[in-house]
Amino acid sequence: xxxxxxxxxxxxxxxxxxxxxxxxxxxxxxxxxxxxxxxxxxxxxxxxxxxxxxxxxxxxxxxxxxxxxxxxxxxxxxxxxxxxxxxxxxxxxxxxxxxxxxxxxxxxxxxxxxxxxxxxxxxxxxxxxxxxxxxxxxxxxxxxxxxxxxxxxxxxxxxxxxxxxxxxxxxxxxxxxxxxxxxxxxx
Numbered sequence: 001x002x003x004x005x006x007x008x009x010x011x012x013x014x015x016x017x018x019x020x021x022x023x024x025x026x027x028x029x030x031x032x033x034x035x036x037x038x039x040x041x042x043x044x045x046x047x048x049x050x051x052x053x054x055x056x057x058x059x060x061x062x063x064x065x066x067x068x069x070x071x072x073x074x075x076x077x078x079x080x081x082x083x084x085x086x087x088x089x090x091x092x093x094x095x096x097x098x099x100x101x102x103x104x105x106x107x108x109x110x111x112x113x114x115x116x117x118x119x120x121x122x123x124x125x126x127x128x129x130x131x132x133x134x135x136x137x138x139x140x141x142x143x144x145x146x147x148x149x150x151x152x153x154x155x156x157x158x159x160x161x162x163x164x165x166x167x168x169x170x171x172x173x174x175x176x177x178x179x180x181x182x183x184x185x186x187x
Contacts, residue, residue, distance in 0.1 A: 005116025020046030043100035085109030
């Protein structure tokens with residue numbers, strides 16, 4: 001799977017969180033044009049990593065996945081994408097409490113990958129994992145947006161969150177925000 005945009009990196013890291021038994025995953029994107037910085041934070045309440053696993057997490061030859069998978073490229077590829085545009089990555093993890101990965105990118109760097117289809121990425125994660133609470137926060141300049149599946153689930157009562165109409169609403173809401181905030185930034 002080629003990582004052509006940042007949404008695919010987000011998908012990959014979120015899938016790691018799911019595999020680690022997370023019940024809640026928070027995805028935050030901060031676009032700070034004044035600081036020339038894009039920050040992506042993905043935090044979960046999964047199993048977390050012991051100190052030895054945490055040290056190895058950035059090694060592409062290390063994986064905690066099944067024996068048939070010999071490489072763990074998700075974190076190393078995200079780290080490479082950040083470094084290619086004067087950024088960095090940090091990982092904080094504690095066994096039994098979860099993991100938080102933060103990647104920073106120079107906003108206007110020529111090699112920074114586009115955000116990609118964030119709305120599709122999030123709607124796929126939510127539709128495929130209806131029991132996990134997802135929180136998505138995005139800020140661009142002074143404007144902010146957030147959506148929480150826990151809050152949506154409470155409003156839905158008996159309707160499942162992965163109902164096609166609900167997923168369509170979530171995807172359209174995120175897409176509208178991203179398109180509206182992008183056009184305001186260009187003005």
